[in-house]
């Protein structure tokens with residue numbers, strides 16, 4: 706295999722060329738839900754990808770995130786505690802903050818979360834503009850494009866923490882359970898969205914307790930564990946202690962995020 710076609714070189718070149726989408730094409734096969742690919746590509750459209758050269762400049766100037774994985778996690782826990790207590794201070798979402806980060810970004814965590822309107826990560830963790838790098842899709846699964854987005858945040862922006870967050874009464878996971886339980890079918894591309902959640906729904910069938918909630922947790926664990934072995938861009942910083950991937954569940958009723966899988 707020539708250098709021109711070696712997957713790792715191709716992936717690295719793609720990152721440098723500011724195209725995480727190309728990067729994903731060179732990555733190892735993974736969760737493989739074709740249905741969510743279009744959304745991921747759209748989320749990393751031209752304006753977002755144009756950050757690469759700026760990110761390089763910021764990192765060269767020492768502006769990359771300085772938090773350890775543990776400090777980043779503690780910051781999220783603290784933010785959620787303040788959210789729970791209704792004591793969040795005014796968030797930096799004003800003109801001053803916008804101008805501070807207009808030319809570069811240094812988010813301290815990646816959030817893989819559900820598209821559900823009730824679980825916006827910035828609100829649940831009390832974070833403002835430029836703090837979180839977010840990949841959202843119903844059922845918080847990770848497509849190839851989502852994986853490329855996460856790799857971009859780690860390799861290019863130096864993000865030290867990835868959180869995969871499911872939530873109580875998730876409709877996408879409920880759909881997967883209904884497929885397993887009743888053979889339910891869905892129109893359009895909805896079935897493709899549900900497909901990567903099916904292993905969690907199947908394995909949770911024999912668990913004690915609530916099938917749906919157990920499937921929510923199993924789905925989070927599945928995504929975390931697959932991310933951990935998805936390639937060098939993630940595996941190497943984990944081995945070096947520079948990256949941590951954790952699983953969490955958000956409770957719609959009480960507002961608490963439980964970091965239950967590390």
Ligand SMILES: [Zn+2]
Pocket residue numbers: 819820821843844845872874875876877878
């Ligand atoms: Zn959901």
